[in-house]
Amino acid sequence: MPPVKTDPLTPGDRLECRVGQVWFWEGYFTRVGIDLISYYGAELIQVTDLDLLAIGLGPGLESHRTIGESKSGTGKSAPKPLDRIVWLRGLQELVGAERAELTVASSVTPRTRELGRHSRVSVESINDLQAREAALNLSKLTDLGAHGPNALLLRRTVKIVSKDDPTLGPAFKFLTSTVWFLDPFAALKQSLGLLETLCHRWTPGVKDDEQLAVRWLISETLSIWVLNLVTIVGFVRPMDPIAFTSFLRERLADGVVPAQRMRQLSRDFDKFISGLLAAAKASPEVRTEAMGAFEPSPPEWAESAAELAIRLSRQPALRDLPRQFDLVVHERLARGRDISEAAEAQLRLNDPAARSSVSLIAAFLRSFGSLKGDLSELLIAGFAKPVEAPREPVPQHETEATGLTLPGLDVADNVAED
Numbered sequence: 001m002p003p004v005k006t007d008p009l010t011p012g013d014r015l016e017c018r019v020g021q022v023w024f025w026e027g028y029f030t031r032v033g034i035d036l037i038s039y040y041g042a043e044l045i046q047v048t049d050l051d052l053l054a055i056g057l058g059p060g061l062e063s064h065r066t067i068g069e070s071k072s073g074t075g076k077s078a079p080k081p082l083d084r085i086v087w088l089r090g091l092q093e094l095v096g097a098e099r100a101e102l103t104v105a106s107s108v109t110p111r112t113r114e115l116g117r118h119s120r121v122s123v124e125s126i127n128d129l130q131a132r133e134a135a136l137n138l139s140k141l142t143d144l145g146a147h148g149p150n151a152l153l154l155r156r157t158v159k160i161v162s163k164d165d166p167t168l169g170p171a172f173k174f175l176t177s178t179v180w181f182l183d184p185f186a187a188l189k190q191s192l193g194l195l196e197t198l199c200h201r202w203t204p205g206v207k208d209d210e211q212l213a214v215r216w217l218i219s220e221t222l223s224i225w226v227l228n229l230v231t232i233v234g235f236v237r238p239m240d241p242i243a244f245t246s247f248l249r250e251r252l253a254d255g256v257v258p259a260q261r262m263r264q265l266s267r268d269f270d271k272f273i274s275g276l277l278a279a280a281k282a283s284p285e286v287r288t289e290a291m292g293a294f295e296p297s298p299p300e301w302a303e304s305a306a307e308l309a310i311r312l313s314r315q316p317a318l319r320d321l322p323r324q325f326d327l328v329v330h331e332r333l334a335r336g337r338d339i340s341e342a343a344e345a346q347l348r349l350n351d352p353a354a355r356s357s358v359s360l361i362a363a364f365l366r367s368f369g370s371l372k373g374d375l376s377e378l379l380i381a382g383f384a385k386p387v388e389a390p391r392e393p394v395p396q397h398e399t400e401a402t403g404l405t406l407p408g409l410d411v412a413d414n415v416a417e418d
Contacts (some may be wrong), residue, residue, distance in 0.1 A: 001022075006289065007286075008080050008153060008156075009102045009149055009152065010072075011072040011152070012072045012073075012150070013069070013152060014031075014072075014149060015070040015071075015072045015105075015126070016032045016051050016052060016070045016130060016152075017032065017147065017148055017151075017152055018070075018133070018147050019052055019068055019101075019103050019129065020032045020052055020130050020147050021138060021141070021142060021143075021147045021148060021156050022075050022129065022133060022138070022164065022219045023052065023054045023066075023068070024147050024323065025120065025136045025138060025346070026058045027056060027235070027323070028054035028066065028138065029054065029056075029057075029227055029321075029322045029326060030052065030053070030054045030055075030147065030299075031052070031053050031056045031146070031321055031350070032051060032052055032053075032152065033049045033050075033051070033152075033155075033175035033176065033207060033256075034050040034053050034180050035050075035173065035176050036049065036050055036175065036177070037067060038173050038176075038177035038178065039177045039178055039180075039181050040094075043111040045301065050067055050091070050095065051067075051068055051069045051070055052067060052069070052070070053065065053066075053067055053068075053095075053097075053180060054066040054067075054068070054070030055057055055066065055227065056193070056233075057230065057231070057322070058319070059319070060237065061231060061233055061318065061319060062225070062232030062234055063114055063184075063219060063228060063231050064098050065095065065096060065097040065098055066098065066099050066100065066101060066209075067091060067092060067095060067097045067099075067100045068098060068101040068102070068103065068259070069084055069086065069100070069101075069102050069103070070102075071103070071104045071105065073105060077211070079125055081102060081112050081116075082115060083110065084102050085102060085105075085112075085115060085116050085119050085121045085123065086119070088100040088102060088119070088121050088359060089119040089120070089121060089346060092120065093403060094300075095180075095181070098120065098121065099120045099121070099122070099125065100119075100122070100125075101121070101122045102116065102121055102123045102124070102127055103124050103125075103126070103128075103198065103396050104123070104124075104125060104126075106125065107127075108123050108124065108125045108127055108128070114141070114356070121377055127320075130385070134335075136272075137240070139344060140340065140342035141342055141343060142341065144331065144356050145326055145327035145328075145330040145331055145335075145343075146219075146220070146223070146289070146326060146327075146330045146334075150333075151330070154216060154335070155216070156213075156349055157170055157171060157209075157212065157213075158212065158213045158217065158331040159176075161209045161213040162212060162213050162217070165213075167197060167198075167201065168210075168213055168217060171194055171217050171221075172200060172213075172217065173379050174387070175217065175220045175221060175224065176193075179224055179225075180189060180251065182369070183226040184231040185228075185248075185251040185254065186224050186234065186254065187224065187225075187228040187316075187395050188225060188228045188229060188232060188252075188305070189299060191221050191224050191228070192217065192225060192226045192299075192301070192369050194217065194221050194388070195221045195222065195225065195365070195369040195370070195371070196220060196368075196369050196370040198217050198218045199218065199369065199370040199371060199372060200370060200374075201214045202215070202218060202372070204215060204372075204374055204375075207365060215333050215334050215336070216334045218287075218333060218375075219329045219330050219333045219334035219392065220416060221315075222325070222328075222329050222365075222379075223322070223325060223326040223329055223330070225365075225369075226322050226325045226326075227322040227326075229305075229308070229309065229312070229361070229409075230312070230318055230319070230321055230322050232248070232309055232348055233309045233312050233313050233318060235247065235248075235309075236309050236310055236313040237313055238328065241306075241310050244306060244309070244310065245303060245306040245307075245310075248298075248302060248305060248306045248309070249298040249302045249303070249306070252298040252299055252302045253297055253298040253302075284382060301364075301367070301368040301397070304364060304368065305364070305368075308360060308361070308364045311360055312357055315353050315356065315357050316353050317348075317351065317353060317354075318357065320347070320348070321354060321357055321358075323347065324347050324348075324349060325358065325361075325379075327339070327343060327347060328349065328358075328382035328383065329379060329382075330341075330383070332378050332379065332382050333375070333378060333379075337340060339382055344384060349383050350384045351382055351383075354383050355380065355383040358379060358380055358382075358383050359380055362376040362379055362380055
């Protein structure tokens, strides 16, 4: 008698995947299974994961968070919708979400929906979810990119492979927990450092378990980095280029202690150390060299990042870029396959503006994130070039906006490449 095959995913897992896919194709950057314990600690959080997290970008690229929970049980022991509404309302405050969504297998009464609305929690049944899936025509858009049952199984494989690796294990925890609770400036800085580390572990052509994990981790790091970059671009528009560059340098200089506070501490340290050196009769040269030792400084790539953000701010439909990039990098790198025509059409991957934006990002990451050329080409090729797309010269002001230049970024990178 052949062995009975068991489904590695529970009904609850599959329901989460369905909701995550719907959110993604409705326009949100979505993830399932955000680890709360790794960030907040077991003494504060009684549940392991946040089922779903969605980040939407408004017209000004301002970000809005939605959290979700899916319950597939229908028995007497299944959690009651009202209990989950109250729980989700408190969780919104904890993770900084504006609203929440609860999906349950049982029917939803009008009274439950009304109570949910008062707590900024939308409550839906599986029948409601099916109606949304039908409206999106998801039959050709399932299990793509970072979403779907096989994407979840891949993530779990990466977790197992990475567990005991001193580099990959902490990287997995960072990408599935910590990074989602950072402000976009800290997330941009820390994920770029992680990308550089991971790229040194990537070996093209090798397909063992370690490289499977490395490819997924790089894909996730790139997606999160682009999401935070686009969020930061939203700060460009109200400022002139010089003011924005100064603002970004200041925010990127922040550490655990904000840069402004560190400068005050630095001045206090300077006075203290200067007094010690004077008492020790140190030479003026030694005393001068000791000044400013604790002064916070931005990373070396801060001005180039400002130039990149300024250029991206001129691109149309930038709010779609994180989702476009997310699907491309997970399909082509993490899952190693071509992008389907249905996904390409739905996300408008043949838009010249999208390809131009990705070319700019790839040029920056080649210089400061150790992004290898073949990986850069793999990403850019995911944004198909329209047939006979015109190649127009770049206006002079595009290359002289702030007097800064991106290392390795040619004028041709500002338009769709051949």
